[in-house]
Amino acid sequence: MKNLIIVFLACCCFAPVQAQDANITTQLYDSYEKYKEPTLNKRRIKHQDIQPLLAAFAKNPKFKVTKVGSSIGGKxxxxxxxxxxxxxxFLWSQMHGNEPTATQAIFDILNFLDSPDFxxxxxAILNNLTVHFLPMLNPDGAELFQRRNLLGVDINRDALRLQSPESQTLKRVRDSLEADFGFNLHDQSTYYNAERTEKPAxxxxxxxxxxxxxxxxxVRGNAIKIIVFMNSILQKYAPGQVGRYNDDFEPxxxxxxxxxxGTSTILIESGGYPEDTEKQEIRKLNYVSILSAIYTIAKENxxxxxxxxxxxxxxxxxxxxxxxxxGATYELMGKPYKIDLGINQVEVDYEDHNDFWYSSRIWDQGDLSTYYGYENFDATGYILKEAKVYPKVLNSLKEMKNLDYQEILKSGYGYVRSSKIGNTQLNSPLPFHIISKNYQxxxxxxxxxxxxxxxxxxDGVLEYAVINGFLINLKESKKSLIFLFAKKNAMLFR
Structure with missing residues (x-):
């Protein structure tokens, strides 16, 4: 009974904390666009993109900007x-070069701190705290949009050996600050879900x-308390979409x-959100939850x-x-089988790592009843049919664009041959694959x-197509198909 009373009293104390900070959190969320840094509007940001922003803050007397190290590549x-x-x-971001969401959020937070609002x-924040931001710890990795640094080392597995200059910098800064709280800011796979739910983490x-x-x-207990608070904030804006990372010790x-x-450390991993390929809504959630946490630390709530x-x-x-x-029907060797398909739309970077295209894959198949999808299609009663090759060989992409896309797809053609394919062309911007004259x-x-x-x-009628992992309703008009593939692509096979 005594333990139950203690738990009850603790929960009663927690409720006023939530109520006290609810107003500022709502205001932060509602006013976010005012502080969002407009120059960082996509995931593939580079070191050069943040230099003008850092230079501006360096000239601002409110801030102190210090060069604390260099990457292997000299950035x-x-x-x-x-x-x-x-x-x-102390907050640091992008120790993995392809995890930029929190870097963007950091500059949103800096814009907020520079404003006269709130x-x-x-x-309360600035009188009680000194807040330090180290954005883009792995700028060489960011340049290539890759996890590891130029040495091929995962910086987050280099805390003991400290062989990379980026790792040495992080350790030196942490030690010099003797930070009370630390925010270790990452991105995680968009395919993580909150356990036993269809909701993304x-x-x-x-x-x-x-x-x-x-x-x-x-020390760890204080980090846990901050996480509990941040979770309570996010449940308002992304209910059921918060997960807890495995806490097995990694030395x-x-x-x-x-x-x-001795620094109370909070790891934040930004995952997936429906229809948010560039993670801009997740960026906003980072901004709101981190700022709310900083305020709570300042108030000691x-x-x-x-x-x-x-x-x-x-x-x-x-x-x-x-x-x-x-539940699709798949015919193999004359026999029908019921099958589920799990498809992932895999990103492939262009050579400059400023943008990407999709090369989708079947990730799993069989009984996927314990799995979920961002997009789901019940194919009960549908038969999977092979995509055919359009019988005419066309001479150019321009000629292909004049085709009736809807009629092509309704006729079961998923591939169109071209006699000329540019050397630099990597994919098809059309809702069917482009293949060379001799490709089998x-x-x-x-x-x-x-x-x-x-x-x-x-019932003998083709109703849907799956082209490069994208589901297409064949009732869509050509205009709708063009719009649909504006940010998607089919494949090119030589």
């Missing part, structure tokens, strides 16, 4: 600091363990070690939050596909790893 690593408080909060709240949290036993001391990881070194709430956040799982097709289309045999291209027939 500067910079620390932006603001505030006069005795509690130090004067009372900012006074849009944001996942972790208070990293500092030993194999996963003990909770005051080489920075988060685990920074926790061990987190202290009464019960750590028992942490375990109630569902764990991460990985059971999402971009497209899940359920493989036999239609479903298996994981192949490009998903086929039709769905019902």
């Amino acid at each position: 500067s690593l910079n620390l932006v600091s603001i505030g006069t408080g005795t509690t130090d909060v 004067a009372e709240e900012k006074q 849009t944001i996942s949290y972790l208070a990293p363990a500092y030993n194999y036993e996963k003990d909770i001391n005051e 080489r990881a920075f988060g685990d070690n920074i926790q061990k070194w 987190y202290k009464d939050i019960p750590i028992s709430e942490y375990e109630k956040i569902p764990e991460n799982d990985r059971k999402l596909f971009d497209l899940k097709i359920t 289309v493989p036999e239609f045999l479903l298996k994981p790893g192949i490009n998903p291209t086929f039709f769905l027939e019902k």
